[in-house]
Amino acid sequence: MKSYKTLLFDLDDTLLDFKAAEQEALKSLFSAQGMSLTDKVAARYRLLNKDLWQSFEEGKITKEEVIHTRFARLFAEYEKEVDGREMDDDYRKHLERGVQFVAGARELVSSLHGRFSLYIVTNGIARTQLKRLHDSGLYPLFDGIFISEELKAQKPMNAFFKAVFAEIPSFTPAGTLIIGDSFNADIRGGQAAGIDTCWFNRHNLPRPGDIQPTYEVRELQELQRLLQDKPGKQN
Template identity: 25%
Template sequence: MMIKGIVFDMDNTLLHSSIDFGAMKREIYTFLCDHRLLPAGLSLDLHTTSTVIAEAMNTGLLSEELSSEMWDIAKKHEIQGMIGAHLEEGSMELIQQLHGQLHLVIVTNNALEAAMSALNENGVAHYFDLIIGREAMGSLKPAPDGYLQVLKHFSHTSPKEWLSVGDAWVDGKASESAGMPFIAYRGDGAKMNSMDVAPFAQIQDIREVLGFLQPLGKD
């Protein structure tokens, strides 16, 4: 099928940020343990921040007040890590070339405020037709909610008319669950394999996306 749109992850796909995801995950997990929402001894190596949060939400015990405090922890790390965030090499060139030809979307687990701040600072927010932060999702990646929101917004398109580009297994799992072909950008192949994510392509330079957009990719 002719590709009509691309969904990009943000952190370490379009933008190179310094968010300490490990510290975020540990602080949120400690907070949830302290409030007896999760048991001690959870294997954090098998989890991301979003899956730790999902575990807590699945208990049905997360009050609105505790939920707000939990998200404040995440937002603190995001805002701090977005300070001085810069575009990945080739991102601006790719975005400018595709702008006006395809639907361009970002789906990020970050708070929309933190995402927009970094995107505006780098002068790229206006190139995107839709930017979905965590507030618009029922569940974060690896759940497909954000990508399903994209399909709902662009209701004239089908999943196979999109490409999804991201660096992490959660991006791939969410994309595949929504039916979108996934391209791994500088991804950890072993980790993706262990999480049953099978990218149809792996790239090292973001501009390689053009090669999957024939005839757009032709010189």
Template identity: 40%
Template sequence: MEARFTTLLFDADDTLFDTTRNEEQTLAALFQEKGLPYDETVLARYRAISREMWGAFEQGRLEKAQVQHGRFARLARELGLSADTSDFFPSFHRLSLERLILEPHALEVCRELARTRRLYVITNGTAAIQRPRLERTGLAPFFTDVFVSETLGVQKPQPAYFERVLQAASAQPAHTLVIGDSLTSDIAGANRAGLHCWWYNRAGAANPGTATPDREIHDLAELL
């Protein structure tokens, strides 16, 4: 990595944490805890609903609480379940914290980068679980701060989100690099804010051309 990048802004979900696998295990555990039938159809439907609703949140069409709780209510409706989903969200995150999985090489890469650079987490996720996730996985010592959209009052990919992060971190745009897996949130947000960005594309997904990363990487070790 170029020496000019002294401030690194890491997305959390599916960049530092393997949220895809965590989500699969957590949803299965949640349905087992609630005594509800579970199979791959449930997971596929949940992911489709979650992807759609988080996309609406990024666009400012939904509030975060509507996504957090509403995805489970909608899932139950679409599956024809009569379950009361009012406590699904806190249960899901409790179970999620018990099943944390880091992306490959995340720990060693962050440890090495933190020797010479300042690392921050940038996320639209739930504020209450961000620091516990870092602490439980051993990442906490390598990060100077965590910037959560609900705390800042604006979400990725809005330019104002990145402006507030840069101000809080006393970082210069020319020396700041965004690293994330989401084209619509991380990369598009960095583009709109005029920041350099690397797309972490572990799955080898196609880029439809809606966002332009400076570089595409498939392993976090490529950051070294």
């Protein structure tokens, strides 16, 4: 592996297990409506939510449209009328409590802290992401946190990466690596912005053929080994 000075980490499903947190939050939401969360309903929610965020990433709809309509749409499919906005508030309160780590994440970040400049680059809601970073104990280990809501642009948009690069002291594209689980947001976005990329492909997904990540790992421990003997920011 090349020597890097700056590492940009995606948060959801790269360091913190978003799926576990989401499952717990959905369970609470459904039980408050007197309904039980089946696998089928959870799968339906994930698909609906994914489609909405995809439209947002493509710039077709606003973030507000995503978060204010997703639950109204979901519950409408089960013939239940709910206030999408209120329900999303409740959902995020539950979600903020979810700080399960992806295997090896805590050890990885602790081992890199002090040796590299570390930043979080995440698409999401500032309040939720900051609370999860604080509660997990990750917050003080990072030199900076970049959240799409605050930057008014999201991965993979170039505007997101431009804003991040402008904020990092003595930033160089050659000395920077982004690590993330989303091929579109993290890998495609990072590569288009001119930095090296590491695809955290935990679920062994097929690699889209059009571009190559600089590195690909199945486990965070692999990345830890790759970065072990690297001099980091002293260089």
